[in-house]
Amino acid sequence: MSFLKEFWEFLRIRKKYWLFPIIIVLVLFGGLIILSQGSAVAPFIYTIF
């Protein structure tokens, strides 16, 4: 819960409420992605993310 509170606070301060629906969708679909794979390893050539 503290995470959600902190993240909402972040969106409020940054005035980025429009990101909220994207995050909801991501969390829903992301849950599926996470459940369907073992480990999340960054394959990228430069660690941008």
Added chain:
Amino acid sequence: MTCILGISAFYHDSAASIIVDGKIIAAAQEERFTRKKHDSNYPYNAVEFVLKYSNFKLSEVDHIVFYEKPFLKFERLLETYVAFAPKGFLQFSKAMPLWLKEKLFQKKMLMDCLKENDENFKDEKKIFFSEHHMSHAASAFFPSPFDEAIILTADGVGEWATSTVAIGKDNNVEIKKEIHFPHSLGLLYSAFTYYTGFKVNSGEYKLMGLAPYGDPKYKNLIKDNLIDIKDDGSFRLDQDFFNYSTGLTMTNEKFNNLFGKMPRNSKNEKITQFHMDVASSIQNVTEEVMLKMATSLRKEYNLKNLCLAGGVALNCVANGKILEKKIFDKIWIQPAAGDAGGSLGAALALWYKEMKKERKIFKTDQMQGSYLGPEYSQNEIEIKLKEAGAIFKVMKEEELIDKTAEDLSKGKAIGWFQGRMEFGPRALGARSILGDPRSETMQKDLNLKVKYRESFRPFAPSVLNDQVSEWFDIKEESPYMLLVSNVNKKKQIKMDDDQKKLFGIDKLNVKRSEIPAATHVDYSARIQTVHKETNPRYFKLLEKFKEKTGCPVVINTSFNVRGEPIVNTPDDAFNCFMGTELDKLIIGNCYLDKKNQNQKLKKDYTSKFELD
């Protein structure tokens, strides 16, 4: 007493730093402990070390600061994907699982990791997050000897910012301007690192070393197509040529077409004049941006001091150009300019900027020569060496210095392990391999027999601080090997026409100065000035070497083989010594001669570590 622990992790170059009442006590990079180059995992060992060194338990630490803000980074990622959609789906599909699983919950992740260090640590409220470029700026200004300065930071990318300008005054740092992702000088340089076949994020220094062999033939091509540089040094990159925002490579087809070649495959393609010209061109463009920025900032803010940090600040050639143009009266560069140094900056930012503690200004900087890592007592060294089966002689300091200087003058390759390990990517005379710069074969021998690389780069010279202007075109101190300057004209040897026509390493092998092993093909050298106050034993060694040879310079390269992290413990040093053709090893007061060692202890080091 207030103790603050700074941590950088989860991207590259994880590290931990600790400050007590604002004084820097200890700092180290995780790779030195795990022996995994650029280790990006939580720096468990580095945290253990800094806590032990400062005599604190984690639960006694007052504040813990992480060097960047994960939510802000996530915001940047989402907005970038939205802006480029549907193009970036591939990268998006790789990044999101990682974020939704771990990185978004970094506070919890950090808590879990910290509990591994001390299970009694429970207070989440002690954890703070600093902005990535604020951490860099703080690491550049607070340890500097300036009460007021312009701070310029530039790297690949943090959260949004890729370059920032800040003003540092007493105990405050205020960010004034930022350039945001995807427009990044660091990523532009990395794109060319990738294109020329080197590893991104570690091979950039090779690109810089390659540049003097080429002509900047493609400078205008780069400026006309890839980057729009304004008079104040601000810039925009044309994203049509790059793939890093949306794809899994740095450059794209359009970039290849512009230069007429595919990126070099280091496994089966040699470096050609084309790659050297490309290196020279991008180095030139980078210098132009840095010089324009420095010039306009000096005019705009009218401050006489400049501080630099961020990965781009490791471009010592560009730093040398800023110094040479005398845009600022004084320049100070954070020795751990990359992300490792962010751990220190984050801790300092909390102490000075947030807690508003008084900052005292001293004549010298507060990095203590950057000797902030682990050290080993003579007793510990002897025990470790005996356990490893080493045969050594213990000498008094005077005899040890005399013997080492004598060996150096005879062309021997020496492993030099003394005192506290350096913090930052450069070996500064604590974990170094030393050699005689006057020898015409030293550069070749060290590269092939010790470092196991065919290098186009000469070695860096360490010079007695008071002799620097006698040997190089520089009057300023350069204690952290972050400034490049030419070898003094008096010491140069002009090349004849035939020699000028030579190519690559052949040209490097021509005797171009009295110290050929430390002189690049354009007569430049990456200088380290050695100071009695910060490294008295190394200073004494150089003095003795000068007494014997008339030359106050030795070559100093990091104590490792290619691709290996710099040695940390006496064991690492002994292993590297036995795995290479180093002739002597000096650890503390112990003197090891390769000839006396048990030959069965020899190790095969040639293929142990990957090339950068």
